[in-house]
Amino acid sequence: MSADSSHADDIAMKGGGYYSLATKGAKDVIDMATPLVMRALDGIDLAGHDGPFTMADMGCADGGTSIDMIGQVVERIRAAAPTLPISMVYTDQPNNDYNALFRIVYGMTDIPTALPGYDNVHMFASATSFYREILPPATLDLGFSATAMHWLSAKPGDISDHVQAVGASGRELAAFVEQGRKDWERILLCRAAELAPGGRMVMVNFGKDEQGRYLGNTGGVHMFDTFNEIWRSFVADRVVTEAEYVAATLPQYYKTLEEFTDPLTDPASAVYRAGLRLEHAETRVVACPYAAEFRADQSRGEGDPAAFARAYIPTLRSWTESTFFAALAPGRPIAERREIIDAYYDDYEARVRSDPAGHGMDYVHAYMIVSKT
Amino acid sequence: MSADSSHADDIAMKGGGYYSLATKGAKDVIDMATPLVMRALDGIDLAGHDGPFTMADMGCADGGTSIDMIGQVVERIRAAAPTLPISMVYTDQPNNDYNALFRIVYGMTDIPTALPGYDNVHMFASATSFYREILPPATLDLGFSATAMHWLSAKPGDISDHVQAVGASGRELAAFVEQGRKDWERILLCRAAELAPGGRMVMVNFGKDEQGRYLGNTGGVHMFDTFNEIWRSFVADRVVTEAEYVAATLPQYYKTLEEFTDPLTDPASAVYRAGLRLEHAETRVVACPYAAEFRADQSRGEGDPAAFARAYIPTLRSWTESTFFAALAPGRPIAERREIIDAYYDDYEARVRSDPAGHGMDYVHAYMIVSKT
Numbered sequence: 236m237s238a239d240s241s242h243a244d245d246i247a248m249k250g251g252g253y254y255s256l257a258t259k260g261a262k263d264v265i266d267m268a269t270p271l272v273m274r275a276l277d278g279i280d281l282a283g284h285d286g287p288f289t290m291a292d293m294g295c296a297d298g299g300t301s302i303d304m305i306g307q308v309v310e311r312i313r314a315a316a317p318t319l320p321i322s323m324v325y326t327d328q329p330n331n332d333y334n335a336l337f338r339i340v341y342g343m344t345d346i347p348t349a350l351p352g353y354d355n356v357h358m359f360a361s362a363t364s365f366y367r368e369i370l371p372p373a374t375l376d377l378g379f380s381a382t383a384m385h386w387l388s389a390k391p392g393d394i395s396d397h398v399q400a401v402g403a404s405g406r407e408l409a410a411f412v413e414q415g416r417k418d419w420e421r422i423l424l425c426r427a428a429e430l431a432p433g434g435r436m437v438m439v440n441f442g443k444d445e446q447g448r449y450l451g452n453t454g455g456v457h458m459f460d461t462f463n464e465i466w467r468s469f470v471a472d473r474v475v476t477e478a479e480y481v482a483a484t485l486p487q488y489y490k491t492l493e494e495f496t497d498p499l500t501d502p503a504s505a506v507y508r509a510g511l512r513l514e515h516a517e518t519r520v521v522a523c524p525y526a527a528e529f530r531a532d533q534s535r536g537e538g539d540p541a542a543f544a545r546a547y548i549p550t551l552r553s554w555t556e557s558t559f560f561a562a563l564a565p566g567r568p569i570a571e572r573r574e575i576i577d578a579y580y581d582d583y584e585a586r587v588r589s590d591p592a593g594h595g596m597d598y599v600h601a602y603m604i605v606s607k608t
Numbered sequence: 609m610s611a612d613s614s615h616a617d618d619i620a621m622k623g624g625g626y627y628s629l630a631t632k633g634a635k636d637v638i639d640m641a642t643p644l645v646m647r648a649l650d651g652i653d654l655a656g657h658d659g660p661f662t663m664a665d666m667g668c669a670d671g672g673t674s675i676d677m678i679g680q681v682v683e684r685i686r687a688a689a690p691t692l693p694i695s696m697v698y699t700d701q702p703n704n705d706y707n708a709l710f711r712i713v714y715g716m717t718d719i720p721t722a723l724p725g726y727d728n729v730h731m732f733a734s735a736t737s738f739y740r741e742i743l744p745p746a747t748l749d750l751g752f753s754a755t756a757m758h759w760l761s762a763k764p765g766d767i768s769d770h771v772q773a774v775g776a777s778g779r780e781l782a783a784f785v786e787q788g789r790k791d792w793e794r795i796l797l798c799r800a801a802e803l804a805p806g807g808r809m810v811m812v813n814f815g816k817d818e819q820g821r822y823l824g825n826t827g828g829v830h831m832f833d834t835f836n837e838i839w840r841s842f843v844a845d846r847v848v849t850e851a852e853y854v855a856a857t858l859p860q861y862y863k864t865l866e867e868f869t870d871p872l873t874d875p876a877s878a879v880y881r882a883g884l885r886l887e888h889a890e891t892r893v894v895a896c897p898y899a900a901e902f903r904a905d906q907s908r909g910e911g912d913p914a915a916f917a918r919a920y921i922p923t924l925r926s927w928t929e930s931t932f933f934a935a936l937a938p939g940r941p942i943a944e945r946r947e948i949i950d951a952y953y954d955d956y957e958a959r960v961r962s963d964p965a966g967h968g969m970d971y972v973h974a975y976m977i978v979s980k981t
Contacts, residue, residue, distance in 0.1 A: 286659075287744035320744035324732065329714050333706035337735040341702050357744050359697065359732040362710040371660035371693035371730050 259524040262300040268439045269304045275435035275604045281315040288321045288376050293365045294383025295325040297335040306349045326361040368425045375429040378436035385441040388418050390486040399459045399485045415488035427509035430607035442490050442601035444518035449489045455593030465582045483562035495601050514604040526595025544587035552580050632897040635673040641812045642677045648808035648977045654688040661694045661749050666738045667756025668698040670708040679722045699734040741798045748802040751809035758814040763859040772832045772858045788861035800882035803980035815863050815974035817891035822862045828966030838955045856935035868974050887977040899968025917960035925953050
């Protein structure tokens with residue numbers, strides 16, 4: 236989520252080219268989900284709504300990627316119920332940049348937004364994790380969350396020969412499967428408590444699709460295997476220890492569509508009994524905007540592998556760096572740890588620069604609508 | 609309000625002495641208002657409350673000064689209605705530091721708070737000004753605001769021979785009186801819309817008391833006259849121009865108790881017709897914590913005028929600097945403007961250091977409870 240915190244700055248730097256791509260992928264995913272949000276909204280009785288209509292974007296980062304989607308939702312609500320008061324609640328973790336969020340959603344940056352122009356639209360922020368009940372019981376009409384809920388509430392263990400659960404096996408994999416199951420149940424039970432009867436939640440989460448594809452593994456160079464290979468090579472080169480290698484395990488789990496939907500379709504599950512129902516589920520792939528731009532440049536005979544590598548690596552670094560940094564022995568001086576981490580991403584960048592073909596971080600998401608009985 | 613933004617840092621610097629006083633005065637004022645908040649709460653039917661109980665602190669800054677008061681309110685609500693869900697909404701201007709706010713109210717700093725320990729207490733922030741409707745209609749049960757609403761929505765003109773409306777006269781004073789009246793009506797009409805029937809709002813606002821006292825004018829050295837004298841001397845010394853002198857006018861107005869209560873007691877007023885009623889009004893003086901500490905030190909034969917002056921001036925500077933800075937001609941280089949402003953507060957500090965007796969910023973507030981029919 237912190238990947239988006241610098242959105243305003245990135246936009247301010249709009250020199251064209253790769254700069255504006257920093258959050259394009261995340262925004263593409265949300266824009267593509269907007270028809271599903273509208274479909275969810277169509278299931279809600281707006282004209283007969285009692286009290287304010289409450290919306291939430293959970294894992295909103297700086298609010299920039301969802302701003303067009305939210306604007307369209309508000310417009311649709313206004314068309315159906317011109318005087319219905321709307322509460323829009325932006326939520327993320329306590330370490331999110333809420334100052335940047337408010338600047339963006341109040342229209343104080345270069346990012347265009349229609350939100351401040353509406354009467355009776357009340358904006359709020361919450362720093363409560365989606366592993367807890369963010370809103371009071373039965374008050375949420377339309378929830379949304381994109382690219383946030385793959386982060387586990389805790390790391391269920393280290394993976395001895397990889398950096399992400401996609402490379403785990405045996406008992407180590409089982410621990411991630413179980414943590415993913417428990418965390419997903421907890422997330423859904425919190426939403427079941429928050430949603431008003433008839434309310435809907437649209438979730439767009441990183442996952443594994445029916446062809447086994449997932450983030451950065453859609454036929455080209457395998458992103459997580461590349462992370463792992465370089466980190467492993469640092470052990471061979473005696474830059475990091477075996478213990479440091481093992482400790483670098485991302486606290487993430489990519490569920491299959493079945494794992495996502497099971498608690499929503501099994502009448503015996505706690506989630507089903509709490510009143511949550513599956514309305515829609517599908518997987519989709521959204522192309523890496525950096526790789527797409529590079530290919531477009533190449534097709535015009537202008538592709539610059541160095542520029543592509545320089546632009547692409549920071550987006551990978553933004554959500555992986557803290558895990559690799561934390562894996563390094565605390566006994567190492569900070570400067571030494573920083574040097575190792577810089578060298579790590581420099582190595583990845585050099586690989587992309589020298590052989591760019593197939594590199595890229597295509598998004599693979601599960602798109603779901605759930606409703607509350 | 610921004611005066612409190614560095615609360616967490618100040619507390620972190622707790623070396624004793626004056627450092628911990630930076631927000632002590634503002635917190636004293638709120639702690640002293642807590643019995644009034646409890647009285648307002650007693651007027652609300654908690655056991656029979658329908659839906660979540662919504663509270664708001666409008667002009668909360670970093671939330672540190674109200675944290676004990678809010679904790680006591682939550683405890684009282686829990687005692688009367690153990691399972692009643694509570695929404696606590698912290699509000700301020702868009703340029704407030706919401707990251708600092710969330711760290712404090714979620715208990716991530718050294719400032720003790722019981723809030724995160726309660727189940728079913730949901731915290732939110734809003735960056736909507738209290739000159740607009742912050743919350744959806746009829747959803748606010750208990751509002752609170754301290755030391756914030758003396759800031760006018762706009763400066764109604766400059767004051768030709770003073771820096772604050774307390775030194776204005778004639779037509780210039782009349783413009784501030786009228787702006788204060790209009791702004792207060794707007795503030796109250798917004799609260800009338802937000803408050804639920806039976807809801808209460810406790811407001812603690814800078815004002816003029818029955819003896820004509822106001823902030824920094826309670827019998828000792830007149831704080832605003834001192835500001836004005838030094839600024840005027842800068843014209844004589846050709847540091848600033850006459851135009852710059854005049855432009856330095858604080859967009860504030862201190863109302864009398866009558867001006868505060870008139871719209872709430874006049875059946876013909878828009879505010880009264882909107883359903884707001886006066887439940888309680890009084891004025892109180894709270895001693896300047898810096899001056900009090902200095903006097904206590906003196907009584908032990910330990911008073912250090914230089915230390916007092918060094919500690920006291922930053923709190924005056926925190927809420928006046930932007931006005932003086934903005935009054936300087938934009939044609940002056942930034943560095944030159946900074947130098948002038950530094951010299952201005954250095955001059956004030958030198959005055960306090962050389963003759964500390966009578967300096968201090970005692971708080972004079974109007975304390976009110978209003979209810980919604």
